[in-house]
Amino acid sequence: xxxxxxxxxxxxxxxxxxxxxxxxxxxxxxxxxxxxxxxxxxxxxxxxxxxxxxxxxxxxxxxxxxxx
Numbered sequence: 001x002x003x004x005x006x007x008x009x010x011x012x013x014x015x016x017x018x019x020x021x022x023x024x025x026x027x028x029x030x031x032x033x034x035x036x037x038x039x040x041x042x043x044x045x046x047x048x049x050x051x052x053x054x055x056x057x058x059x060x061x062x063x064x065x066x067x068x
Contacts, residue, residue: 030054
């Protein structure tokens with residue numbers, strides 16, 4: 001998996017992630033942008049995966065136990 005994210009997101013009140021998931025010969029790229037208003041981040045544009053899939057990944061990343 002390769003992940004790129006914008007490094008000035010807090011200062012810019014917005015950011016983005018570009019993710020490439022590689023499994024053998026299969027590559028799944030996806031993109032998500034986020035905006036921040038009143039200290040609350042929200043999902044904006046999504047490409048490559050469904051909006052709900054990206055939202056769920058951001059809420060509960062794979063391999064991270066949600067009840068820790």
